[in-house]
Amino acid sequence: MLPPGATPAVPPHVPSAVAQPKGGAALRGEGGAVLPAQRRLGLTLYRLRLEHELSLRALARLLGYSAHSVFVDVERGQRLPSEALVSAYERAFGLPQDSLLNLRRQALAERAERLTDALSRALESASAVPLAVPPAAPASHWRSRTVRLASALVRLQTAVLSLARARGGTGSRPRR
Numbered sequence: 011m012l013p014p015g016a017t018p019a020v021p022p023h024v025p026s027a028v029a030q031p032k033g034g035a036a037l038r039g040e041g042g043a044v045l046p047a048q049r050r051l052g053l054t055l056y057r058l059r060l061e062h063e064l065s066l067r068a069l070a071r072l073l074g075y076s077a078h079s080v081f082v083d084v085e086r087g088q089r090l091p092s093e094a095l096v097s098a099y100e101r102a103f104g105l106p107q108d109s110l111l112n113l114r115r116q117a118l119a120e121r122a123e124r125l126t127d128a129l130s131r132a133l134e135s136a137s138a139v140p141l142a143v144p145p146a147a148p149a150s151h152w153r154s155r156t157v158r159l160a161s162a163l164v165r166l167q168t169a170v171l172s173l174a175r176a177r178g179g180t181g182s183r184p185r186r
Contacts, residue, residue, distance in 0.1 A: 047117035052087030073098045
């Protein structure tokens with residue numbers, strides 16, 4: 011890891027995972043489909059670690075992390091790394107500034123688009139279904155419940171006062 015303020019020398023070769031494949035095409039999965047940016051970023055970080063022959067624990071130490079568990083999810087493309095983590099990769103491996111951050115930004119944009127599309131579809135389907143509002147309870151129902159509650163409170167107060175008097179108090183002040 012570089013000391014604070016030091017600028018890494020750009021290596022003569024940028025790892026193949028960071029460089030665009032020949033022809034400028036994006037990384038592709040099975041069937042030739044373009045992989046989402048989050049998955050491409052994870053694969054890139056995985057390839058960087060392998061090219062430098064680092065274990066997950068050694069990578070965590072190199073980047074200043076106490077645990078290596080976060081790197082597993084990041085490399086699998088299941089978790090988007092923070093901007094600070096991506097910058098730490100760039101510094102530690104001497105990559106050009108923003109070479110990985112641009113891929114992270116693309117992953118954020120893809121995720122935002124997926125989420126807003128899902129929200130839009132949910133709102134459209136929710137507006138198509140009328141809301142079922144339960145019928146209002148008759149006023150007599152609430153009046154009878156209120157009367158029963160008031161009656162129960164009076165009985166409770168009477169019982170508390172009787173208990174206090176039986177113990178020798180008046181029920182108006184606590185005993186000392």
